Amino acid sequence: MFDRRLLQCFDWGLLALTLSIGTAGLVALYSAVSAGAVEPELTLFRKQLIWYGIGFGAMIFCFLFDYKQFERFANFIYLASVGSLMAVLFFGKYVSGSRRWLSMGPFTLQPSEMAKVAVIIVLARYFAKLINTDGLTLRDLMVPAVLTAVPFALIVRQPDLGTAMVIALIAGAMTLFAKIERRALSWLIATFTMLVPLVWFFLRGYQKQRILTFLNPDRDPLGAGYHIIQSKIAIGSGMLTGKGFLKGTQNALSFLPEQHTDFIFSVLAEEWGLMGSLSVVMLFLIIIAWGLSIAGRCRDPFGTMLSVGVTAMIAWQVLINVGMVMGLMPVVGVTLPFVSYGGSSIITMMIGIGLLMNVSMRRFKFE
């Protein structure tokens, strides 16, 4: 039953990359939760270790059996995910004005994180069948548009604009990779250009504020504008070699908002300098390139699209999060993969890695 080639083809490189980034993330989290406190508050750090444990379990589960199973159960996975998003709207826990969490005994889960993977799987299955040299027509795009729009709308309702945006961007990247017919593409570009001003009207007050603040940080000296300025000071003050482990003053003085989740990159950059921040950014770049190469070597359309989707998820989140803390993007709640604190985020990313490994280690099947 067990194929020896599975072990031979196991992607040790991807595992090593994941472990490296994970380790860097834990170090940064330790700084974020302990610095400046009367005594280190390690509850979050310990919880993150547990999340990593669960994440590894999920990763192993995801590469144990053939990823073709995911293609078979794609619709089921997708429907379950949409169901959990609806459940959040009705039974979700309110935390500062939005409903994003479902209580599961002692743990709370964020179904919107899992929804990313569900959308990737269902779109990969759909595109795998249609992919062709001429590209997809507008009609072909109807189904993926609806498949994306449903979870997107449910997540916007929570409201969690950051995650909703990431789902849309993943879907967009997968679609573009699958190629869109030239005529359809020009139609799409025209429509989107016209839609942008309309979207403005659907944004909530605080969301508009954030975009305006991004354009002009002085608008909100007590909120986002202050956060971005402090985050930039933190990153820049790290200079080449950083201030040293647990020596970050910006972090210690609580100048950074959400320093263990959204702004954790600033903590890392402050304490480890360009040396540390550049290493982490390069690690991410290598993981992304690795993911694309897995896609490239896979001989099966579903496996390829699955890898592209997971890679796109990692790439978008890194770009948005790091861009945001450096003041290149508006402040949106998007986590830094493998580094930010949060069970749902860690587990989702580890599932993604598991899927990549699965595709990678079964490439021989098509040779």
Place this chain on the structure above:
Amino acid sequence: MTNYLDNVDSDWFSKRLSAALTLVVAAFVVLIARLLFLQVIEGGELRRLSEINSIRLRSVDAPRGLIYDIHNRLMADNRPSYDLSITVKDAHPLERTIEKLSRYTGIDEAQLWERLERAKGTRAYKPVLLKPDIGRDALAAIEVNRWDLPGILVNVSPRRDYIFSPSLAHLLGYMGEISVEELKNQICSNCKSGDYIGKYGIERIRENWLRGKRGGQQVEVNATGQVVRVLNTVAATPGHNIVLSIDQSLQLTAEHLLADQAGAAVAVDPSNGQILAMASSPSFDQNAFISGMSHDMWNALISDPSHPLENKAIQAEYPPASTYKIVVAAAGLEEGIIDENTSFFCPGFFKFGNRTYRCWKKWGHGEVDVLKALTESCDVYFYKLGLELGVDRLAWYANAFGLGEPTGVDLDHEEGGLIPTAQWKKKRVGISWQKGETLSVAIGQGFNLATPLQMAMVAAAVGNRGVRYRPMIVKTIRTADGQTMYESAPEVTGRLPISEKNLWLVREGLFKAVNERHGTAWRSRLEGMDMSGKTGTAQVAGRRDDAASGDDDWGSIKDHAWFVAYAPRENPRIAVAVIVEHGEHGSSAAAPVAAEMIRFYLSGGQPKPDTPLAAASATTADGD
């Protein structure tokens, strides 16, 4: 058209892959360039900024809206509260600092440590609140010894101050710290835990108007955490000021008259429904709620048998007793059962079935017409009239007078009273209506219940010739800089279904009750003020079955005394309802209170040298 992924080695596919990779690399180049820019080119400057980075955020509480009376007399103000906090990181050495702090201010050291213990785990740079509202003496001690108290901060925040407390306590209400449930239910738009919000009365109902919008400051602090410079301020927006229709002088008069008694007094302006006074006795000290009440104090308040926390004007329901005869008389006239000439003979009792229902006057009133019945409050007359009307027809009129349902005043926890019907009783008690019970109902006893506010509104509607208004308390809402956001307009909720002639008869009866020698309130008449009114003596629960009055041997539980009135006789400017619990007789306990309120109000707030209170306390030829 081919599925290019079926032939992975095709040019097609590798082109797409390398395009994707190129895009990703390009985006990362931007990130890395930005990193280099921040950490290398700007690194030195940003490092310097981080070293002097002593910029903190501080929230600035918004002053709550003020509350005024109708003459713009300030009733709820904000005073500065000095809140003591500590920044642990700056307080070196911690033990000595706490010890000295306790010595200078006299605050118990254990208490300070307890607060610190509770705040364990918060960041050392975050100030921990040690004690709110420390008072001026402690503040002075701290300011003088500032050099000796590193890391100790005193913040000033606005606190509520009720100037006339305990006056008007039930209506203004009070504030308290927001509870977990209230936070969860998002009671107010921009609350956070630890905030004070309105818990009762106007403070609660108008929370979202009174509450301002929090502001904040970017401040620069020195090495010991003291603010040296304010860099940037987002001003707090003060809450809206509210002007009530309450006349505070009249309110104080009413409360003074009710002092040491349990009861309520309501005064309204019959021409628009505005509430001029709403006293509920005994009252409580609202300021005690603000500065934090001890357990003992709270327990004493809630276990007090005279219910000081209850607003008796709208929450307490009493049998309306003889004041209800206003409704019965109007109903009888309008239904054509009686007219001004109809008269019944009152021998002092009325036999119905095998029971004898008594009139309050043992030897009877003799021949009684409707005017005399109201003037002298003849029970027998109303027994007979009630029987003819029947319970359901009477209930229809009572509802038309606004009884049996809340008046809709903008206060919380208003009760609606009770006007029984045959159907109601069948449903509620399971037994059919007994005709004898109609006799009790006709004199305002039995199942009947009404709040003092409801009865004041009845008096107002009768006085102003039949127009019913919704009682109002909030007159104007203004922004802090005086811009009017809301101006109450009289809201007509209905008209009494009584013809002008019939209503004139009722009003004539009420006038005579006060201004004729045999009238039940003759003793409380006001020279030159043309007061009209109706006394009532409500039998205390337990005697419900003895519908009629006159059981003098009752003993320990005394009856409740009612008086409803308006003045002057034409175009009245004030209508009043007063109840004095266990005051015994309306004429002796309640009428003098109402009369003095009316006299005070109509004379423009002139205190009277010799009040009619003393004179009226003697027993008189009393009604009902």
